[in-house]
Amino acid sequence: xxxNQFKKSELYSFIxxxxxxxxxxxxxxxxxxxxxxxxxxxWSVLYHLWKEDGMSQQQLCEATFxxxxxxxxLVDNLxxxxxxxxxxxxxxxxxxxxxxxxEASKLQEQSMELANQTLNEALEGVTNGQVEIAKEVLQRxxxxxx
Amino acid sequence: xxxNQFKKSELYSFIxxxxxxxxxxxxxxxxxxxxxxxxxxxWSVLYHLWKEDGMSQQQLCEATFxxxxxxxxLVDNLxxxxxxxxxxxxxxxxxxxxxxxxEASKLQEQSMELANQTLNEALEGVTNGQVEIAKEVLQRxxxxxx
DNA sequence: TTTATGTAGTTGCATAAACAACTATATGCC
DNA sequence: GGCATATAGTTGTTTATGCAACTACATAAA
Numbered sequence: 001x002x003x004n005q006f007k008k009s010e011l012y013s014f015i016x017x018x019x020x021x022x023x024x025x026x027x028x029x030x031x032x033x034x035x036x037x038x039x040x041x042x043w044s045v046l047y048h049l050w051k052e053d054g055m056s057q058q059q060l061c062e063a064t065f066x067x068x069x070x071x072x073x074l075v076d077n078l079x080x081x082x083x084x085x086x087x088x089x090x091x092x093x094x095x096x097x098x099x100x101x102x103e104a105s106k107l108q109e110q111s112m113e114l115a116n117q118t119l120n121e122a123l124e125g126v127t128n129g130q131v132e133i134a135k136e137v138l139q140r141x142x143x144x145x146x
Numbered sequence: 147x148x149x150n151q152f153k154k155s156e157l158y159s160f161i162x163x164x165x166x167x168x169x170x171x172x173x174x175x176x177x178x179x180x181x182x183x184x185x186x187x188x189w190s191v192l193y194h195l196w197k198e199d200g201m202s203q204q205q206l207c208e209a210t211f212x213x214x215x216x217x218x219x220l221v222d223n224l225x226x227x228x229x230x231x232x233x234x235x236x237x238x239x240x241x242x243x244x245x246x247x248x249e250a251s252k253l254q255e256q257s258m259e260l261a262n263q264t265l266n267e268a269l270e271g272v273t274n275g276q277v278e279i280a281k282e283v284l285q286r287x288x289x290x291x292x
Numbered sequence: 293t294t295t296a297t298g299t300a301g302t303t304g305c306a307t308a309a310a311c312a313a314c315t316a317t318a319t320g321c322c
Numbered sequence: 323g324g325c326a327t328a329t330a331g332t333t334g335t336t337t338a339t340g341c342a343a344c345t346a347c348a349t350a351a352a
Contacts, residue, residue, distance in 0.1 A: 238318070
């Protein structure tokens, strides 16, 4: 039973994710202005390592919803920036465990602050109740398609 | 007055747009399965030309929320695929008007059907009322940041 | 122990995005 | 007309994504 809730004029934004593009651009701009010199994608990897340091690349794939080549290259670039280190696992030599460097730890507080600030800019004029529902919908969409 | 509606554990999905990434991947997969051999980004340009054929690249920038270099290259690739043609404007020689070819017109019905189908897959189990609110929130986010 | 199969990660290639610098044309003002 | 400024589009560079093919290691079955 197709619900066809979308008129053509409304389909576009939802499909193309204009809102999340806008959020990503603003966050990148806020990072840049504050002198935080990393990309949003690099930040998304650091974000999960700040929650739990020493994840495998495979775990980072699942956490960040990215494929293996993407994580390989993000870790490459984060290593070049000296923000993470690859450490071969002793139990299983296929696995790289990824660890934060002290420099990366320094970025945590400021960048999380900037992320929160960016979300507040994004959600200006939106009520908490509306945000709750939007989050539920987006979570459900993700669960439906992942 | 910061609303700080996001606990840390919830901030990530919203910022990184996991839901719209999931939608884009599923739409791309549905295109591929159906033999529609274009990227989602190319489709997003065609989408606006189907609504109004003969837009300038600048108009396409605004409609698709992309910058000028992105549109230059998307139009390059769509031209290689023989789906659009650049036609120099006679009024203003700086402007390229972009026109659909007959081959592009053939893609319209099927691809729009696939887009609607993809949205129905995405929104399975979500009520119309919730979708309405989510759309409002995302529209407001876009307006706040664009 | 050998062989098959699965998993972790890497590499190559095509497409796309962000940003800055650039060319060409148009417009407004003196 | 001539100059300053703005607008439309292009090009170069870096970073990232998606997909397929690949290597290396692990595991389990014969």
